[in-house]
Amino acid sequence: MKNLRIDIVSIILIALLSVNTACQAQKSNVSDSDVKVEKKKKKKKKKKVRLPDIDLSHWKVTLPVTNEKGKPYEIEPPEIIDFASNEIAKPYMYIDSTRGAIVFHAMPTASKTKNTKYTRSELREQIVPGDNNANWTFKQGANMKGKLSMEQTTKGSDGKYHRTIIMQIHGRLTNEQRDLIGEDDNNAPPMLKIYxxxxxxRVKTKVLKNLNATDEEILHEDAWGDDDGFNFEQKVDFKKFTLEVQVSDGKMVIILNGNEYKVYESIHMKRWGVFENYFKAGNYFQSRDEGSFSKVRYYELEVSH
Structure with a gap:
């Protein structure tokens, strides 16, 4: 009888130990699972920081705000390299680190550049940093390529989105040309506007009104008119796209997403060779409507000569 009691006690102890071990194992498994889930949550919370692939050492920027002299506020190299810490620039040119882009934000303000009613948050190429006098000709050749997207823009009363100029080739008079025609600045027409x-x-270019005009006569802005414009077939909407401008003697090629081309090769391009030029890129907003604005993202931008 005594041995029987010992056996029953042993059985009960073994059973209790088995239940306890199973419970501990279950707790251990649940704990491991919880830890894994928690780790995944933490990973999701940590967003990857991305920086735009843009070297600003050969660009200055014009912003839609005035300086102490009442003129559009500009940042030139080398200060532009540290634009992200510039308190004046922050609302109009800033880094979107989740998408790896620089955002150019423009809206109607009192800050307008000469000969325009619109404002801009736009880069201007400077071959020699800080110097507007070093530029290039079509004969010398040039190339600009960017990856960008429209982040946000308002609509007009017609229900269409407000448009903005995202790339330009702007002409420039040399000091000698300026003095020859009696101008008070070096401004010349923009040969290319891409909207x-x-x-x-949409692409717009300049055409010479009188093909028989002299080299001196074509230096005047009123010697040039606008062409009818060209729309690429692809609709980019608010998606990311690439845009490339290739310039050579008497020729200009615009390429959208590497597979749609518009080629300009004519007497107008050939005679434009009298001017110096520089690239522009960003957001030159084309509306004066109250409350209107647009934001353009640039992920990549490179220029070569």
Missing amino acids: WDNGKV
């Missing part, structure tokens, strides 16, 4: 226009990419 984000209601979700499409």
Whole structure:
């Protein structure tokens, strides 16, 4: 009888130990699972920081705000390299680190550059940092390529999105040309304007009004008119896209997403060779509507000569 009691006690102890071990194992498994889930949550919370692939050492920027002299506020190299810490620039040119882009934000303000009613948050190429007098000709050749997207833009009363100029080739008079025609500045017409226009990419160029005009006569801004414009077939909307401008003697090629081309090769391009030029890129907003604005993202931008 005594041995029987000992056996029963042993059985009960073994059973209790088995239940306890199973409970501990279950707790251990649940704990491991919880830890894994928690780790995944933490990983999701940590967003990857991305920086835009843009070297600003050969660009200055014009912003839609005035300086102490009442003129558009500009930042030139080398200060532009540290634009992200510039308190004046922050609302109009800033880094989107989640997408790896520089955002150019423009809206109607009192800050307008000469000969325009619109404002801009736009880069201006400077071959020699800090110097506007070093530029290039079509004969010398040039190339600009960017990856960008429209982040946000308002609509007009017609229900269409407000448009903005995202790239330009701007002409410039040399000091000698300026003095020859009696101008008070070096400004010349823009040979190329590329618009984000209601979700499409639209190109506008200049054409010579009188093909028999002399080399001196074509230096005047009123010697040039606008062409009818060209719309690329692809609709980019608010998606990321690439845009490239290739310039050579008497020729200009615009390429959208590497597979759609517009080629300009004519007497107008050939005679434009009299001017110096520089690239522009960013957001030259084309509306004066109250409350209107647009934001353009640039992920990549490179220039070569």
